[in-house]
Amino acid sequence: MSDQKSPDNDKIEAAKRKAAYRAVEDHFRSDMQFVGIGSGSTIVYGVEAIKAHLKAHPPPERHMNWFVPTGWASRKVIEQAGLTPIAFDSVPSDAMLEVAFDGADEVDEELNCIKGGGACLFQEKLVACRSKKFVCIADYRKNQKRLLTNWPSIPIEVAPIAHASVLRELKMLGSPDPKLREHSLAKTGPIQTDQSFYIIDAPFKTLLSSLDVKNGADGSGKDGVWDVETLAKRIKEINGVLEVGLFYGLNGKEAQAVGLQGGQKPVAVYFGLENGEISVKRYEDVEK
């Protein structure tokens, strides 16, 4: 991901920042106790917005806001903003996160997401699934009708010892050219995640949504055509796969209604647009 300075880049950064401030304004309150913070370049603006919110609306006396990171880089962002991090496994077991904010690589019209472009998907999914609501922030490039439209591949976190066999199985599922993610020029070898695992980026044909399936489309993998949920489950079944960068299924509210802590799907995604406006996709508005 290139972050070279260019007019386009300035526009993208401005879009991310604006979307982040709106998402925080709509979903963060100073009296929240546990808040999840995702990873990547967009969430940096989310943390900036939270810091500004806390300055303008200080928390009640003796109230602590704890921020749950989704990896090393995310913890650094929290610390650098002067906020207090708490490790995921230090959150009391009976407590939930009120909200988690995160970025996304691509979002479809059902609010399914591809995540893991920055190699942080495993902890991001843990945090999303422990949150009453998960809110995504992104720029206009990420807003697509179907997944794998603009974003080229699905990030998958795998055990190093299993990477070759996982690559082979992904090809059998119809991924034409899955690749182990490697460092660019400065350092050679596979990129390692916060779990010291590897990332495989697996391209597939553009994914069907659950609405397509409901309308009769076949997402079972025949001719390499998959729907989001079927493919995510199939990849997760491969030995050696820790997590798949497809966030789908229930959102927090739906998950709690069936006795789970939280879901992987956002309740809302805030897109910063090129013209400086913000477009919000809300789960409640999704055609089901």
Ligand SMILES: O=C[C@H](O)[C@H](O)[C@H](O)COP(=O)(O)O
């Ligand atoms: O692994 C990284 C995460 O899933 C990020 O949230 C995602 O890649 C979006 O990153 P960015 O905000 O830099 O576009």
